[in-house]
Amino acid sequence: MKAPVRVAVTGAAGQIGYSLLFRIASGDMLGPDQPVILQLLEVSPAMDALQGVVMELDDCAFPLVAGIQASDQAEEAFRDADYILLVGAKPRGPGMERKDLLEANAAIFSAQGKAMNAVASRDVRVLAVGNPANTNALIAMRNAPDLDPGRFTAMTRLDHNRALAQLSGRVGAHVNDITRMTVWGNHSATQYPDISHTLVKGSPAADQVDQAWLEETFIPTVQQRGAAIIKARGQSSAASAASAAIDHMRDWTLGTPEGDWVSMAIPSDGSYGIAEGLIYSFPVRCVNGHYEIVQGLDVDDFSRERMLATEQELTEERDAVAHLLP
Numbered sequence: 001m002k003a004p005v006r007v008a009v010t011g012a013a014g015q016i017g018y019s020l021l022f023r024i025a026s027g028d029m030l031g032p033d034q035p036v037i038l039q040l041l042e043v044s045p046a047m048d049a050l051q052g053v054v055m056e057l058d059d060c061a062f063p064l065v066a067g068i069q070a071s072d073q074a075e076e077a078f079r080d081a082d083y084i085l086l087v088g089a090k091p092r093g094p095g096m097e098r099k100d101l102l103e104a105n106a107a108i109f110s111a112q113g114k115a116m117n118a119v120a121s122r123d124v125r126v127l128a129v130g131n132p133a134n135t136n137a138l139i140a141m142r143n144a145p146d147l148d149p150g151r152f153t154a155m156t157r158l159d160h161n162r163a164l165a166q167l168s169g170r171v172g173a174h175v176n177d178i179t180r181m182t183v184w185g186n187h188s189a190t191q192y193p194d195i196s197h198t199l200v201k202g203s204p205a206a207d208q209v210d211q212a213w214l215e216e217t218f219i220p221t222v223q224q225r226g227a228a229i230i231k232a233r234g235q236s237s238a239a240s241a242a243s244a245a246i247d248h249m250r251d252w253t254l255g256t257p258e259g260d261w262v263s264m265a266i267p268s269d270g271s272y273g274i275a276e277g278l279i280y281s282f283p284v285r286c287v288n289g290h291y292e293i294v295q296g297l298d299v300d301d302f303s304r305e306r307m308l309a310t311e312q313e314l315t316e317e318r319d320a321v322a323h324l325l326p
């Protein structure tokens with residue numbers, strides 16, 4: 001057994017938290033030989049509910065859980081944290097876009113960025129799940145100047161997984177047979193799920209679907225999937241979001257499969273002409289605990305137009321929270 005690592009989760013008494021914590025505790029995120037100390041953060045009025053979740057975690061008697069702490073103070077919950085999953089934020093309701101949450105949620109990520117800057121492990125890995133996730137990750141990153149900016153990421157893995165599921169249904173192949181899916185840009189309706197480089201059983205996916213399906217069904221379905229779940233369930237996605245967060249952190253830490261890649265929103269280094277510093281989703285490979293952007297992919301005019309549209313939206317979101325970006 002390895003030494004325990006500290007995993008902080010915000011919004012721990014919420015919907016996503018209720019799916020996420022039990023999977024982290026059972027070893028799905030960091031592996032069956034990695035004990036974890038859970039450091040859970042909630043707002044004060046939700047502390048009773050959080051105590052109930054802690055009681056249930058205790059009652060699972062998970063072999064990998066080396067400790068559980070619950071707090072309503074970010075500096076307590078983030079102390080020495082090796083992983084921080086920023087879930088705590090207001091979800092959108094029917095008829096809203098995720099960026100409508102900017103005003104309500106931005107202040108949370110600025111305060112929490114400062115807290116992790118003060119107390120988290122210098123090697124912390126941060127994942128923003130709360131919406132609008134990319135810009136919230138940017139706010140946290142810019143408020144944590146002593147931490148490596150590359151450690152701040154946002155979740156587009158749910159979009160990536162949704163794209164795999166849609167393509168799998170269309171071509172009649174299992175998701176395991178599909179590799180090299182890419183989601184570019186923002187976790188929003190402007191995201192660009194791109195199958196130009198995707199393989200199905202080793203052959204180009206683009207040869208197995210027609211352009212009309214791609215433009216009129218695949219891309220809008222993936223872009224609008226969050227809204228479709230809200231319409232059907234009356235609440236935003238939770239178990240699938242938790243599952244994607246597990247996938248994101250697991251692959252970042254333990255590596256992506258040989259020959260494949262995943263989508264992660266990370267600080268742009270200017271690759272593919274995307275403005276440096278925006279938290280933009282790229283195709284990445286992860287090795288030895290580090291991610292790197294897959295370079296050298298051909299980008300045709302159809303893709304370029306969509307990659308720029310989602311970049312433009314991220315620029316506007318960034319400008320709207322300029323007062324929170326030191």
Ligand code: NAD
Nearest residue numbers: 011013014015016042043088089090091129130131158241
């Ligand atoms: P929820 O309302 O069920 O839970 C959110 C929890 O966060 C609540 O318990 C609330 O008390 C807590 N919280 C609020 N402010 C906090 C703070 N300052 N510190 C700590 N905790 C705080 O919502 P949910 O369904 O769990 O969704 C959480 C967020 O995740 C939403 O913003 C939602 O839009 C987003 N989301 C993102 C993705 C993605 O793919 N990136 C997918 C699904 C949901």
Ligand code: LMR
Nearest residue numbers: 092098131226227236237
């Ligand atoms: C999702 O994609 O399911 C989440 O971001 C929730 C939402 O508001 O759509």
